[in-house]
Amino acid sequence: xxxxxxxxxxxxxxxxHPDTGTVPPPPELLDLADGAVNTNVAIASTPxxxxxxxxxPTPLQDSLRRLRRDTRAMISLGVIxxxxxxxxxxxxxxxxIGSNYQSxxxxxxxxxxxxxxxxxxxxxxxxxxxxxxWLGTDDLGRDIFARLMQGMLISIxxxxxxxxxxxxxxxxxxxxxxxxxxxxxxxxxxxxxxxFAFPGLLFAILLTGVIGPSSDDALAKIPFIGANGNGRLLxxxxxxxxxxxxxxxxxxxxxxxxxxxxxxxxxxxxSGTSGIGIIFRHIIPNLFSIVVIAATLNISNTIIGExxxxxxxxxxxxxxxxxxxxxxDGTPLIDTHPWEIIVPTAVLAIIVVAFSFLGDGLRDxxxxxxxx
Numbered sequence: 378x379x380x381x382x383x384x385x386x387x388x389x390x391x392x393x394h395p396d397t398g399t400v401p402p403p404p405e406l407l408d409l410a411d412g413a414v415n416t417n418v419a420i421a422s423t424p425x426x427x428x429x430x431x432x433x434p435t436p437l438q439d440s441l442r443r444l445r446r447d448t449r450a451m452i453s454l455g456v457i458x459x460x461x462x463x464x465x466x467x468x469x470x471x472x473x474i475g476s477n478y479q480s481x482x483x484x485x486x487x488x489x490x491x492x493x494x495x496x497x498x499x500x501x502x503x504x505x506x507x508x509x510x511w512l513g514t515d516d517l518g519r520d521i522f523a524r525l526m527q528g529m530l531i532s533i534x535x536x537x538x539x540x541x542x543x544x545x546x547x548x549x550x551x552x553x554x555x556x557x558x559x560x561x562x563x564x565x566x567x568x569x570x571x572x573f574a575f576p577g578l579l580f581a582i583l584l585t586g587v588i589g590p591s592s593d594d595a596l597a598k599i600p601f602i603g604a605n606g607n608g609r610l611l612x613x614x615x616x617x618x619x620x621x622x623x624x625x626x627x628x629x630x631x632x633x634x635x636x637x638x639x640x641x642x643x644x645x646x647x648s649g650t651s652g653i654g655i656i657f658r659h660i661i662p663n664l665f666s667i668v669v670i671a672a673t674l675n676i677s678n679t680i681i682g683e684x685x686x687x688x689x690x691x692x693x694x695x696x697x698x699x700x701x702x703x704x705x706d707g708t709p710l711i712d713t714h715p716w717e718i719i720v721p722t723a724v725l726a727i728i729v730v731a732f733s734f735l736g737d738g739l740r741d742x743x744x745x746x747x748x749x
Contacts, residue, residue: 453732539675543625585692
């Protein structure tokens, strides 16, 4: 017999563990990985911490991280937040800064009165910036800074109302048309095309011009809306939202057509989930990014539309204030007092550009493929 056959086979412990039969890694690999193993144990001492350590970020976290890295978008967001805070809380603070003064026209005037957007003194018209009037007065002796804050508030409120209606109508029509298809899709598509036939700005001008005066009388008793000359704001908001939602509906319909073919939608449908349940649980949450992006970009057009209508004299009426109305009042004085038209125009431009940059940043963050 061959000596090699009589010798017992010796298996190295490096390749076969005596108890479990598993194959451990070579010692040199253990030595190299020893520091990494110890480090992981030190960082994640419990299974829950270890799971968190290896958990990858969600798509929303990735999108927010990309948005934070966009300097232009973050600066625009800061500007928008600043303007919103000034428009909301600025009048309350501004009307408490200063003291009562003796007016040649009205006698003792409290600070809460002469720092309001509606108070006027003809003997103090077209004044420059001062400690009493921070941005001066207009051609009727009204505080430009107070009217500017009121104008920003009006623009923001109109934009919010229009976008709420835009999102509700656009998502409803777009989701129903994209998910169910068939005759529903055909009917809603034709209805959307019909709405596209209405020129938004011209329709708003027509609506406010025809029934605007009667709306002022009907809404005059409602606080903040009619009493301050803002009775036509409701008409402007309805007119702008009535013509802007079809674009949102097309965006949502296109995304819904893609989403309903995904595997998780098929799995939900196979498990017995109803169509309405799939829409509310899966379709609408996944439309968050496209809706936010489209709404943010539409805000700029809405603010410009409201300012244009007020500039033509069909929007907010005195003693109310809006950016468009301030630009209209300052246009005849552009040669003698250009400050009165530069201030509202600059604020309007900054707001529009800030919303545009923020919308671009949101689009790049939530849809990186848009850069390609």
